[in-house]
Amino acid sequence: MNPFGIDFGTTNSVLAQWNGTEAEVLTIDEPPAEWAELGFDRVLPSVIGIDHGRQVSFGWGAKHGAAPTLGAVKRLFATENTVDIGGHQVSVEEAAALLFAHLRTASPGVSVDRSVVTIPANSRGLARFRTKVCAGLAGIEVRALVNEPTAAAMAYSVDATQDQNVLVFDWGGGTLDVTVLETIEGVFIERASKGIPRSGGIDLDEAFAAAIIAHLPSRPSWSGTEQAQFRLEVERAKILLSTQDETNLRLPDGRYFPVARELFLKAIDDRLEEVRQPIEQCLADLSIGPNGIDQLVMVGGSSKIPAARQLVSDLLRREPATGCDPMTAVAQGAAIASAILAGQLDKDFFVATEHALGTIVVDDGHRQRFSELIPRNHQLPAKATDGYLPAQPGQRDVRVQVIEGDPTKPVDHEDNVVLKEWVVPVDPTRSQQDAAFTITYEYNVEGILYITVVDQLTGRQMLHDDVSFGVTKDRTQLVEVARRVRTTMETRTVDGTPARSVTVAVADPEVVALVARARTKVVPFVDDTEAARLESICVDLENAPGSALAECRDALDAALRQYSYLF
Incomplete structure (x- = not known):
């Protein structure tokens, strides 16, 4: 083959x-x-x-x-x-x-x-x-x-x-x-x-289309189909202007509008400079x-x-x-x-990493900081280990977060994304030094990151997990999606049943962590009735509009509180 x-x-x-x-x-x-x-x-x-x-x-x-x-x-x-x-x-x-x-x-x-x-x-x-x-x-x-x-x-x-x-x-x-x-x-x-x-080309087309519309005698009121036709004509005109100075763009009403390379270049000037x-x-x-x-x-x-x-x-x-x-x-x-x-x-x-990978720590000034484990431009596969302490004496657990992005920028910068997090129990009777632990990242060429947390004093493995599925709901749903794909390709018709979402929105790391905690740490270990109740709350949170997000998040947090011993 x-x-x-x-x-x-x-x-x-x-x-x-x-x-x-x-x-x-x-x-x-x-x-x-x-x-x-x-x-x-x-x-x-x-x-x-x-x-x-x-x-x-x-x-x-x-x-x-x-x-x-x-x-x-x-x-x-x-x-x-x-x-x-x-x-x-x-x-x-x-x-x-x-x-x-x-x-x-x-x-x-x-x-x-x-x-x-x-x-x-x-x-x-x-x-x-x-x-x-x-x-x-x-x-x-x-x-x-x-x-x-x-x-x-x-x-x-x-x-x-x-x-x-x-x-x-x-x-x-x-x-x-x-x-x-x-x-x-x-x-x-x-x-x-x-x-x-x-x-890329999508963004250049949008800028060019806006420039063309601005030069039309009157602002058009096109249907959805006509707008799609216009976008195709804009894309084709963009391509033609790579080999000629001017072309005629066909408008949805049948008229032609002359466009020059100069107009295109002016429209994309910012994109070119960047x-x-x-x-x-x-x-x-x-x-x-x-x-x-x-x-x-x-x-x-x-x-x-x-x-x-x-x-x-x-x-x-x-x-x-x-x-x-x-x-x-x-x-x-x-x-x-x-x-x-x-x-x-x-x-x-x-291959190498384009973004750095690390975890979030609290410095002496009580500010969050990106602690880098695998730097940008590091060859894959990669493995790195570093040691950490609980932020304060007497802590009962530590939150271990995997962050991907740029360590030179603030943790909450848009370039930095929290991929996954865990709450790891620690012994509150130990001193900070005795409660020290190591975090090891192993990142393979398939883009799967494995994380291991080990108690330095005892050598006990406190956590071993991966970030391969990131925020994917559960793997049984993927089997259902694969079935739907096979059926669609055989019949050339999509299933009339709306597809269930396979992933949690990643825009809010706190939501991602909360839902992941419910589904991986609690749902598998409770009875079917309680599991269904928690799953329903998770779904409500995933589908919540912005105005209801905080309320749904608080509802799931409250429902999980009684199971804190499982986290």
Whole structure:
């Protein structure tokens, strides 16, 4: 069986396979002629549509069809539970799994059972894990998750005979990633990475659309279908303006509106300027200048914009490498990684962390601080241990929190996210020194973090758990989602029953911790009646609107108080 690679993109997805001599991009959809001639003949739009009869469609059929659609599902991995597609409530996991399931058999005569899947280098741990889960729900065993810039570097440099530093500028539909890799005797090693999570073609289209509407004689009042048509025309005009100075954009009423490259560049000027920051940060992290980069690789549809290519080339004082299609290079690199893992290619690769991992401590001034265990840009797999004390004498327990982000910023900064937390009992009769404990993090290449807490005095293991499921409700629900996906792909019709949310909202770490405590520490150990009562309170909290969130949180906290001995 040929090794496969999947670029599960925000706006477009690509499937490639290693055929024994090269990474071959497979045909997985048939775009309209006007899009095929723009280089979109080998990509599948990451779009799912569900019409009023519950019929499901994918790719170009969904993007150009009349049914309500969902795009950019990958952007929802870090935050959302469920989404509405034409009045049908679908969990994010189910929507993403359906796209993976379509990719699995989209190429004629091909069934993808195992694959390397790529992810943005700046993805959080939760988004990485959900990517792997969703592929699995679709019947695809993920051999490894590989950062998209690393895959791109492999596609461009797999035949390189000299050691070199490669800077990959990956600007696709949803994210901007900049990664510096070192190739040493056929081994690809990530050295530094920095990105902007919400910067890509989607954002450029929105800025361009707003600029066009501002120049129309009167503000339009278009229907939902007409707005969708307008967005498609804006996207196509953006692409055309990479090769010509002006084009005519077809408006929903049939009229044409002339748009120039100058208008587009003015609309995206802020987005263009911000691409400097991750490049400069990577160079600063490695204490090198532009001359320390031997090769510049630019991938992703947005990297085709001439102004972007010129800006990056000027910063690094070199022209981008040629030889691979920026639209398909990431999938080709994933297929190469898959071939390496299958033993069909004598190369190797290593990935690194984009965000630091640590725990939250209280300093002498009673302020919370990010205590770093695994730093940013650390090669995976990684393992680190540090020692800690209870904050005050006589404590009965300590709260151990896993935080991911930037240790140089305040704990409550938006860049810092609490992934999971536990309340660990300690002996209140001991002195602070005697109550000391160690925390060990082990982070593997699949994005799963294991945490172990050990009593330093006795050597007793106080906690051993993982953050693999992050805030996932329970694994039995995943089995149900997998069943629904199989049924949908067989019938091409979604189940009429609204899908249950598979995850807890991650916006409020306190809510995440409280629900996780109920479901993992209490519900499994009480009788069925009490378990049902607690589960009902958990569901109420998960579905509570902002105005009722505090009340529902307090209700669950009160219900759990009598079981504090189980925490």
